[in-house]
Amino acid sequence: MMRSMSYCNVGILCLVVFLVVVSETQVGEAAVTxxxxxxxxxxxxxxxxxxxxxVCCGKLKEQSPCLCQYVKNPNLQKLVNSPNAKKVADTCGSPFPTC
Known part of the structure; x- marks a missing residue:
């Protein structure tokens, strides 16, 4: 009886941890697309x-977690990694991340 109760507790604990991880992942994904x-x-x-x-500054701040991803994209790299893009980021108070 004691063993089955321990397995049940471990199972419940694993389920709770899984649900917490899944809910945090969804929140993170919902925060920035x-x-x-x-x-x-x-x-x-x-x-x-x-x-x-x-409007530009607001969008730039929203997308700042994505900038390193954009820099790695060959189609976007030259535009996003340009001196003007970094100047715009600085002007908006959203420093360009170190990738």
Whole structure:
């Protein structure tokens, strides 16, 4: 009887740990959806010397956890890793991460 109760407790503990891990993973994924198109409001500032808009800065801050992923993408690398992009990030108060 004692052994079956121990197995039951271990099983319940494993289930609780699994549910906590799954729920935290979903929260993390829900917080940021990496989509480079979200940075479209920043295109004018990145492509020229224009100052970034408030919308651009907001989107840049939202997407900042994704920037290293974008830098690794050959199609986005030159744009995201450009001196102007880093200048826009600094202007918005969202320093470019070290990847």
């Amino acid at each position: 990496c989509n480079p198109m979200e940075l479209a409001p920043c295109a004018a500032a990145i492509m020229s010397s224009n100052s970034p808009t408030a």
